[in-house]
Amino acid sequence: MKATTSPVLSLENLKKSYGDVEVLHDISLSMLPGDFLVLLGPSGCGKSTLLNCIAGLEEITSGSLRIGEADMTDVPPRDRDIAMVFQSYALYPTMTVAENITFGMKVRGISKAEQAEALARVAAVLQIEPLLARKPSELSGGQRQRVAMGRALVRDPKLFLFDEPLSNLDAKLRVEMRAEIRRLHETVNASVVYVTHDQIEAMTLATRICVMNEGYVQQFGTPDEIYFTPANTFVARFMGNPPMNIAAATCRREGAGSVLSFGDQEIRVAAALPEGAVEFGFRPEDAEVSQGAGSFSAPFTVERIERTGGDTFAEAKLGETTVTIRLPARARVAAGDALSVSLPAHALHFFDAATGRRIEAGA
Numbered sequence: 001m002k003a004t005t006s007p008v009l010s011l012e013n014l015k016k017s018y019g020d021v022e023v024l025h026d027i028s029l030s031m032l033p034g035d036f037l038v039l040l041g042p043s044g045c046g047k048s049t050l051l052n053c054i055a056g057l058e059e060i061t062s063g064s065l066r067i068g069e070a071d072m073t074d075v076p077p078r079d080r081d082i083a084m085v086f087q088s089y090a091l092y093p094t095m096t097v098a099e100n101i102t103f104g105m106k107v108r109g110i111s112k113a114e115q116a117e118a119l120a121r122v123a124a125v126l127q128i129e130p131l132l133a134r135k136p137s138e139l140s141g142g143q144r145q146r147v148a149m150g151r152a153l154v155r156d157p158k159l160f161l162f163d164e165p166l167s168n169l170d171a172k173l174r175v176e177m178r179a180e181i182r183r184l185h186e187t188v189n190a191s192v193v194y195v196t197h198d199q200i201e202a203m204t205l206a207t208r209i210c211v212m213n214e215g216y217v218q219q220f221g222t223p224d225e226i227y228f229t230p231a232n233t234f235v236a237r238f239m240g241n242p243p244m245n246i247a248a249a250t251c252r253r254e255g256a257g258s259v260l261s262f263g264d265q266e267i268r269v270a271a272a273l274p275e276g277a278v279e280f281g282f283r284p285e286d287a288e289v290s291q292g293a294g295s296f297s298a299p300f301t302v303e304r305i306e307r308t309g310g311d312t313f314a315e316a317k318l319g320e321t322t323v324t325i326r327l328p329a330r331a332r333v334a335a336g337d338a339l340s341v342s343l344p345a346h347a348l349h350f351f352d353a354a355t356g357r358r359i360e361a362g363a
């Protein structure tokens, strides 16, 4: 008989209030050992508060929080079998790198031999052997971040918690460290909860993403589910750069399909959608630009062109909404040109105009 793997972390109807103000509402999610769970959302959405609840730095107001099988309600942070890496590295300035990494073990009375063994293992994984005798002031930002991770890695805990660990690094270093964290996760097969507001970090690192807004879980799924089938307009707009185009349309049924109109522009779709107001979405990279007739009955007139080097983006109006369409880098297009745009069926997204929720197209 195959044993089922039990979650390493599970939250059920977790709520957190500060005084009368509830900042986390009914959060339920779980992750399996080896999962890399990213808590993603804009500033103030509650992701750090949720991480701090998991760490035990904040008490939960109601609901349950389990790490492994054990309920954590009355368990202090030091007994939760977790290791945290913060955005500020909080290294001890007077200690060497080696001492910083082994300090926690020393405090817990772990033998010198075991400390040395753990230090060697972690230094090799993080490739910081040449830095062990240095002080934090003699390190670059990326090296300090690696040492901070080293301090967490010597623990071999049930759960690693990362709070925006890359946000103090410059763009290039962030990309390098992102790759390193990914490699690290693959090498040690750790279970990680990772907070960020950066959707690229979430897409590249996560096995599961929990998108949050205003203390609510907007969607919990794999990176592909979140990107390709966003549950609502918030998730659709939050993921992707440039974000998904979303335009208000009026829908009428025609035959087995539907016609969406945006002023004088119309698009026929095979899906049988509810009639009336609907939000229509497509990603800038899914638009196929052609010379002939596209999916839309009226062409788009280019209002603005933006060239980023690798891509060219054209802005045009769809009804009242300005939409962005990605073109090849060397596309010879200028403001005032007309574009015929086609969209493959899988690239069409529909959302309820009142609630913003995804409408599963029944075709």
Ligand SMILES: Nc1ncnc2c1ncn2[C@@H]1O[C@H](COP(=O)(O)OP(=O)(O)OP(=O)(O)O)[C@@H](O)[C@H]1O
Binding pocket: 018, 023, 041, 042, 043, 044, 045, 046, 047, 048, 049, 050, 197
């Ligand atoms: N100690 C506190 N007392 C009262 N309100 C708080 C406290 N800490 C956080 N909040 C509020 O809880 C909400 C969530 O804050 P939190 O720091 O978790 O957001 P966040 O998503 O991590 O944001 P950021 O990315 O800016 O750190 C915010 O509205 C914040 O103002």
